[in-house]
Amino acid sequence: xxxxxxADIFWQVAExxxxxxxxxxxxxxxxxxxxxxxSLPHNLEDIYAKGGFNALKEISGIGQHLAEKIEEKxxxxxxxVHEKLAKDFPAGFIELxxxxxxxxxxxxxLYKKLKIDSLAKLEKAxxxxxxxxxxxxxxxxxxxxxxxIELKKKSHGRFLLDDATAHAELLCEDLGRLKEVKQLLxxxxxxxxxxxxxxxxxxxxxxxxxxxxxxxxxxAAVSQVLAKGRTKSSVILKNGMxxxxxxxxxxxxxxxxxxxxxxxxxxxxxRQLAQKKGWKVSEYGLFKGKKQLAGRTExxxxxxxxxDYIPPELRENRGEFAAAAAGNLPRLVExxxxxxxxxxxxxxxxxxxSIEEMAQAAKKLGYEYIAITDHTExxxxxxxxxxxxxxxxxQKIKAANRKVKGIEILAGSEVDIKPDGSxxxxxxxxxxxxxxxxxxxxxxxxxxxxxxxxxxKALENKYVNILVHPTGRLLNEREAYEIDMExxxxxxxxHKKMIEINAHPRRLDLTDINCMRARELxxxxxxxxDAHSTDQLELxxxxxxxxxxxxxxxxxxxxxxxxxxxxxxx
DNA sequence: GCCGTTTTCGGCCCGACTGTTTTCAGTCG
Numbered sequence: 001x002x003x004x005x006x007a008d009i010f011w012q013v014a015e016x017x018x019x020x021x022x023x024x025x026x027x028x029x030x031x032x033x034x035x036x037x038x039s040l041p042h043n044l045e046d047i048y049a050k051g052g053f054n055a056l057k058e059i060s061g062i063g064q065h066l067a068e069k070i071e072e073k074x075x076x077x078x079x080x081v082h083e084k085l086a087k088d089f090p091a092g093f094i095e096l097x098x099x100x101x102x103x104x105x106x107x108x109x110l111y112k113k114l115k116i117d118s119l120a121k122l123e124k125a126x127x128x129x130x131x132x133x134x135x136x137x138x139x140x141x142x143x144x145x146x147x148x149i150e151l152k153k154k155s156h157g158r159f160l161l162d163d164a165t166a167h168a169e170l171l172c173e174d175l176g177r178l179k180e181v182k183q184l185l186x187x188x189x190x191x192x193x194x195x196x197x198x199x200x201x202x203x204x205x206x207x208x209x210x211x212x213x214x215x216x217x218x219x220a221a222v223s224q225v226l227a228k229g230r231t232k233s234s235v236i237l238k239n240g241m242x243x244x245x246x247x248x249x250x251x252x253x254x255x256x257x258x259x260x261x262x263x264x265x266x267x268x269x270x271r272q273l274a275q276k277k278g279w280k281v282s283e284y285g286l287f288k289g290k291k292q293l294a295g296r297t298e299x300x301x302x303x304x305x306x307x308d309y310i311p312p313e314l315r316e317n318r319g320e321f322a323a324a325a326a327g328n329l330p331r332l333v334e335x336x337x338x339x340x341x342x343x344x345x346x347x348x349x350x351x352x353x354s355i356e357e358m359a360q361a362a363k364k365l366g367y368e369y370i371a372i373t374d375h376t377e378x379x380x381x382x383x384x385x386x387x388x389x390x391x392x393x394x395q396k397i398k399a400a401n402r403k404v405k406g407i408e409i410l411a412g413s414e415v416d417i418k419p420d421g422s423x424x425x426x427x428x429x430x431x432x433x434x435x436x437x438x439x440x441x442x443x444x445x446x447x448x449x450x451x452x453x454x455x456x457k458a459l460e461n462k463y464v465n466i467l468v469h470p471t472g473r474l475l476n477e478r479e480a481y482e483i484d485m486e487x488x489x490x491x492x493x494x495h496k497k498m499i500e501i502n503a504h505p506r507r508l509d510l511t512d513i514n515c516m517r518a519r520e521l522x523x524x525x526x527x528x529x530d531a532h533s534t535d536q537l538e539l540x541x542x543x544x545x546x547x548x549x550x551x552x553x554x555x556x557x558x559x560x561x562x563x564x565x566x567x568x569x570x
Numbered sequence: 571g572c573c574g575t576t577t578t579c580g581g582c583c584c585g586a587c588t589g590t591t592t593t594c595a596g597t598c599g
Contacts, residue, residue, distance in 0.1 A: 025582055029571035063572050101588095103597050136591060144588085188599095201599085227598090229587050234598085244599075246586090259584085264599075271583040276576090282584050 001045050003037050006070055009082050010034035015094050016085035018104040029061070035265060036061040039318055041517040046486060048074055090117035100148035100226075101141075109134070123149050147224065151236065158196035159241055160475060161542050162505040165190065167241060168200050170221060175245075178215050180208040183253060187260035188244075192312045193545030195508045196475055199242035201260050209247035216245045252284045254297035259283035265317035266310075273305060273321065281305075313548040318516070332548040333527075335541050337560040340369035343414065343437055343468055343500065343528030344537070348393050349374035350382035352533040355400040355409065361534035363407045368563045371412035371435045372397050376424040378416040379441045385413075387429045394432055408563050410434040410570075414468060419443045421457025423464070430463035435570055437468045437500070440481065444472055448482035455483060456491040465570055466526050466558075467492065468500040469509045477506070485514055493521045498558055501527045501550075503543025504536070515550020524569070526558040 014030035017023075036059055037044065047055050048071065056067040069079045090111070096119065097107040110116040113134055114125055122145065125131050131142040159167075168186045176184055181204050185191075188201030206212045213233050217225045226234040226242070234244045248256040259267060259282065267281075274281040279288050285295025286304055294304040302309050307324035311332055314320040323329045344358055345351030351358070355372050362370045374393065375384035385393055394411045401409040412435035416424035419442065423430060430436050438458040446454065458464055470488065471480035492499055499518055502509045507530070510518065518525060527543035529536055547557060554560045558569060 023571080026571045028582075032572080061572070065571060101597075105596060136589085136595090138589065140589060199599090227587055232586050232599090234587090246599095260599085262599085264583095267599095268583050275583075280584080284585090 001043075001074065003040055003044050006044055006073060007034040007037040009069075009073065009079055010037070010066070012094060013079075013082050013085060015097060015104065016082075016089060019089065019093070019097070019108050020085075021105075021108075029063075029066070032061040033066045039316060039513060041513050041520075043484075043486060044070060045074055092118040095119060096122060098152070099145060100151055101144040102148060109136075119149060119152070147226075151240075158198050158476070160196060160505040161190070161193070161508070161545075162539070164197035164200065164241070167221070167237065167239065167243075168202075171200065171202060171219065171237075171243060174219050174221070175202065175204065175212070175216065178212060180206045180211045180215075182206055182250065185257055187257055188262065191261050192263065192315060193542075193549055195511065195546065199244060200237075202243065202245045203253075203257055203260050204245065204247045205250050205253050206247050207249070212247050213245070246283070248283065250296070251292070252295045254299070254301050255281065255285045255295040256283045258298050258301055261312050261315065263316050266315040266320070269317045269321060270305065277305075311548065313545060314551065316549075330551045330553045333544060333552050333554045333557050333560065335544045337554045337557070338367070338527065338540055338544065339562060340367045340371075340408075340559045340566065341529055341531070341537060341540065342371040342410070342412070342435060342466065342526050342559055343373050343502070344370060344531040345374050345382075345414075346372050348372075348389075348396075349379075349384055350532060355397055356404055357534055358531070358537070359400060359404045359407055359409050361537055363404070365537060365540075367407060369408040369410060369566065371410040373412035373414045373435070373437050375441075376413060376415045378418060378424045382441075384416070384424075387425055390425065390429060391432065412437060414439050415464075416441050417454060417458040419446070419454060421454040423458060423461055427461075427463060430461070433463070434567075435465050436463050437466050438464045439468045440472055444478070444481045446481065448484060451481055452484040452487050455488055459488070459491045459495050459497050464497060466498040466500050466528075468528065469502040469507050469530070470499055470514075471509050471511070473509055474506050475508065480509070486517070489514070489518055489521055489523060492518075492523050498524045498526050501525055501543045501547050503527055503529045503539045503541075503546070505539065505542050508542060508546050510546075510550075512546055512549035515547060515552055519550060519552055519556055524558045525552060525556055528559070 010030045011034045014027045017027045053067055053071055056062055056070050073079050097104045116122050116125055126142045126146045131137050132139050168190055172184055175181055183205035185203045187203050190197045204212055209231050213228055216233055217228050221237050222235045223238045224236040231247050236242055246260055271281045279286060285292040286301055294300040299309045308329050310320050310324050346355045346358055375382040377384045377386050397409055397411040411433055413433055414437045417438050417440050473480035499510055527547055529539045531537045
């Protein structure tokens with residue numbers, strides 16, 4: 001059972017309890033627990049199997065009662081409280097409460113008064129003017145709800161990091177032209193480098209907020225204005241993404257950046273910590289009574305609170321406060337530490353550029369080395385190379401290596417792990433390669449146990465160096481295959497294998513949370529782009545930010561090593 | 571429902587914008 005299944009139940013119970021107007025702090029406890037479960041590096045079932053009921057209770061945010069519910073779910077497959085609550089509400093209820101502009105209270109009211117239990121009924125009622133007749137409703141509110149329904153219909157969900165980055169840059173360029181804008185910072189989950197981004201959060205310092213708001217709401221990229229106030233506006237962009245703008249004075253820039261960067265859990269935590277000192281943290285600063293103690297910079301804020309500066313990527317309330325208090329924060333790996341790229345394709349399989357073109361492009365990025373790692377026979381769709389072909393290909397790579405000066409080109413291959421766990425090339429062929437990547441490209445729907453054994457068998461092969469895109473997920477497209485990641489990581493540790501962080505924004509695989517676990521186990525990671533063209537080599541930054549979210553330091557990442565040491569490692 | 575070198579009971583993060591029930595509840599971040 002995946003952790004997400006437990007978290008979803010708690011999220012839903014919270015929603016139901018809110019609809020029932022239950023104790024708001026109980027609701028919060030359910031949400032906190034759901035959040036905690038989602039950030040857990042270990043599988044809940046495994047935790048229970050190893051440490052029993054008490055191990056569950058040790059998880060922060062899980063107490064006696066929620067631990068009982070987790071145990072119940074493991075033993076019976078369901079949670080009675082959840083089932084019972086779900087019966088009290090029509091199936092489409094949670095969906096209704098999720099419509100922007102609606103909320104649980106409004107959803108409850110509409111269900112009681114008009115028996116609205118689906119999006120279709122809601123839309124009909126809003127269009128017919130039925131809604132405006134209710135007490136507390138007017139024409140504007142009905143319009144708002146219609147807009148919310150439209151938005152939900154065409155919503156893409158979350159956006160990939162590269163896409164979100166590109167849109168943020170365009171907005172900044174536009175906003176930056178305004179002379180009233182003194183400082184500009186993209187905050188939110190994009191700044192934290194989260195694998196996908198829900199909306200863009202922009203922070204501006206200006207003495208003329210109304211000017212900035214006017215300009216922002218009229219930008220070419222804006223399709224709808226959701227809200228426009230003196231210091232805060234929200235718009236929907238033409239690509240369907242929401243963008244929020246906040247304007248503050250310079251003296252509050254740091255605390256506003258901190259507030260707007262999040263995460264929500266990190267913010268709540270710092271506010272609680274301030275409270276214990278008798279202080280208060282908000283977007284306007286750190287206050288003792290009316291006196292501002294800090295706020296101009298984020299660094300001041302942390303320092304005054306007694307913490308080292310916490311980089312945005314770590315702000316997920318996953319132990320960063322304890323580490324920052326003790327001076328134990330990791331020195332996170334940086335893009336400039338990267339000395340090479342160990343996973344890319346050429347025209348020999350499904351890449352767009354030749355070996356030499358890839359090498360030249362990598363050289364421009366300042367790399368010392370790259371590995372050309374084309375596909376193998378079984379991946380026919382990508383024109384994988386047969387054993388005979390790859391032996392010739394190795395010679396071509398070596399020739400290119402002699403020809404292109406100033407960068408080492410390693411002869412590699414992204415070798416299929418066949419369904420039985422054997423490699424697509426014989427050991428004799430694998431032995432000829434400088435570097436061997438192992439990857440699953442077929443039979444994604446295998447049962448978890450089989451898939452785990454399949455991958456572990458590949459890790460037992462002495463020629464394999466790196467397990468690449470270890471879960472096979474494609475964000476917004478394809479779920480990860482079922483695999484016992486803890487067992488895979490243990491096997492990687494045992495056989496001294498590396499694990500890839502695939503930097504492509506569609507993959508970002510290994511995930512941040514599993515990176516944290518790999519680091520704990522002392523496994524070496526490799527950040528690679530899996531580039532299929534020269535321009536994709538620049539996707540490295542997304543892999544680095546994922547590594548940073550996983551608390552990784554330079555020493556944890558193989559391709560920060562100089563060539564000689566890397567070769568020794570291989 | 572969780573949690574505790576101020577508490578096993580009594581707290582639980584902080585503020586902006588909207589619409590409308592003219593003083594605030596609901597929603598959102």
